[in-house]
Amino acid sequence: MxxxxxxxxxxxxxxxxxxxxxxxxxxxxxxxxxxxxxxxxxxxxxxxxxxxxxxxxxxxxxxxxxxxxxxxxxxxxxxxxxxxxxxxxxxxxxxxxxxxxxxxxxxxxxxxxxxxxxxxxxxxxxxxxxxxxxxxxxxxxxxxxxxxxxxxxxxxxxxxxxxxxxxxxxxxxxxxxxxxxxxxxxxxxxxxxxxxxxxxxxxxxxxxxxxxxxxxxxxxxxxxxxxxxxxxxxxxxxxxxxxxxxxxxxxxxxxxxxxxxLGLRHRGVNIISCPSCARQGFDVIATVAELEKRLEHIKTPMSLSIIGCVVNGPGEALMTDVGFTGGGNGAGMVYLAGKQDHKQGNEGMIDHIVELVEKRAAQIDADLAAQAAE
Structure with a gap:
């Protein structure tokens, strides 16, 4: 970006x-x-x-x-x-x-x-x-x-x-x-x-x-x-x-x-999510609502894509720090830094995404601190 x-x-x-x-x-x-x-x-x-x-x-x-x-x-x-x-x-x-x-x-x-x-x-x-x-x-x-x-x-x-x-x-x-x-x-x-x-x-x-x-x-x-x-x-x-x-x-x-x-200032997690439809592999609306609450404490500017199916999911994930795209059989694909990383079941997905976002935020903060120290 x-x-x-x-x-x-x-x-x-x-x-x-x-x-x-x-x-x-x-x-x-x-x-x-x-x-x-x-x-x-x-x-x-x-x-x-x-x-x-x-x-x-x-x-x-x-x-x-x-x-x-x-x-x-x-x-x-x-x-x-x-x-x-x-x-x-x-x-x-x-x-x-x-x-x-x-x-x-x-x-x-x-x-x-x-x-x-x-x-x-x-x-x-x-x-x-x-x-x-x-x-x-x-x-x-x-x-x-x-x-x-x-x-x-x-x-x-x-x-x-x-x-x-x-x-x-x-x-x-x-x-x-x-x-x-x-x-x-x-x-x-x-x-x-x-x-x-x-x-x-x-x-x-x-x-x-x-x-x-x-x-x-x-x-x-x-x-x-x-x-x-x-x-x-x-x-x-x-x-x-x-x-x-x-x-x-x-x-x-x-x-x-x-x-x-407008790209004028960034604070916290920018969640990119679909409005959901019959193709969704999980409950997108409930998932996003829960993630918004659980990620409020993150101050580090970063992006997260939560997309219900594979029509737009992989494309959106290419441009975000962490992404999850719904699939079949009660599981979806996790993307890290725009690349497919691993599959994750819908059960436990929210906890897993929160953990990934927290880790990514900590890494971004550490990288910025290292740059400042140089």
Whole structure:
């Protein structure tokens, strides 16, 4: 799977400047980071830390936490201290929360500087961010555009969203603050995509992608995949959040699947499987569902093909690290590194495949470590 000899698979990423969110680089040539947001009460420190950890365990690079009041700002300090990943503090309109969050150790503030009051208040928040090595995200949302822009354009539209973003950008740049990223989210995929395309041409700031309020786990994932896929394929986007009415860990999993599908970032096992039909030599659907669960702990990028019969099985196995193709008489063929290796009975197949994948992941890790040491 070598993209450099397949020009039709290459995605030329938009050139953006690079900022830092804690120890995570965003923009430039940094990998596209995947993030989510907690849905616990921030004042429930133990519960919030547990949710942050669960998200980190499935690959979250960054986690956002809402800071709506002073009690939440106080809780944030302990959350930041215990978090394995950088924490973004979501500030609504109160400038003091921004200052408190920066002082509590937040790696980034999600805040629109034009919404927090007087120029003096804006200066105070920017200074707090600068003093505490804290970046910012300008977060424009179609559902909360400024009144004067709605009056000017008549309704939320790409032009209004981009104008809002550029207005907020100007405030930060006028204060010589450049450690920021920008989002222009909408729940409508056409509106959001059009706004991001226009913004990408108007600024070199790194862009945070999202289709806001996308919906439930299934419908929201589909909707986000269409909207974010459009943008990522065009090379737009430096960090992403899939907004789902679901467990935050599901947002991370969906985000990585989108990046894996486009060859932009790889984490864990990419399972290539058939939809199954009357030719299948084993229960493909149940097998894949079980393997997805049992291989969640694998972080090493690798591929696994699970195909029900010999029509496409051998061809798919040629391109995967481990493969299993169904055959007759209750057994199938195991492929390793694209080559037939041995037969395996359907009974005990899942345990055997898990063992093979774990061994292959360990070998890949060892090879990478050896290369790094040279």
């Amino acid at each position: 070598h993209n450099h000899i397949r020009p039709w698979k290459n995605i030329d990423r938009r050139v953006s400047r690079q900022i830092r969110v804690g120890n995570v680089l965003v923009g430039g040539d940094a990998p596209i980071s995947v993030q989510t947001m907690t849905n616990t009460l921030t004042t429930d420190v133990k519960g919030t830390i547990a949710q942050v950890q669960a998200c980190a365990d499935v690959g979250a690079d960054i986690v956002r936490v809402s800071v709506p009041d002073e009690a939440s700002a106080k809780a944030l300090k302990e959350i930041v201290k215990e978090s394995p990943v950088p924490i973004v503090a979501d500030i609504h309109f109160h400038y003091k929360r921004g200052i408190e969050a920066a002082e509590a150790g937040a790696a980034c503030l999600r805040i629109n500087p034009g919404n927090i009051g007087s120029p003096e208040r804006v200066r105070e928040v920017i200074q707090a961010a600068r003093d505490n090595d804290c970046s910012m995200r300008i977060g424009v949302n179609a559902g909360s555009l400024e009144k004067h822009l709605l009056e000017k354009y008549g309704e939320p539209c790409p032009e209004a969203m981009v104008e809002s973003a550029l207005d907020h950008i100007r405030i930060l740049e006028d204060h010589d603050f450049h450690e920021f990223k920008v989002s222009v989210k909408a729940s409508d995929v056409f509106l959001s995509a059009a706004a991001y395309h226009a913004l990408a041409d108007a600024t070199d700031a790194p862009l945070h992608l999202g289709i806001t309020e996308a919906g439930g786990h299934f419908s929201g994932t589909v909707k986000s995949a269409i909207g974010l896929g459009n943008l990522l394929w065009a090379g737009i986007g430096d960090t992403i959040r899939v907004s789902l009415s679901a467990d935050p860990t599901e947002e991370i999993k969906a985000g990585f699947e989108m990046l894996k599908s």
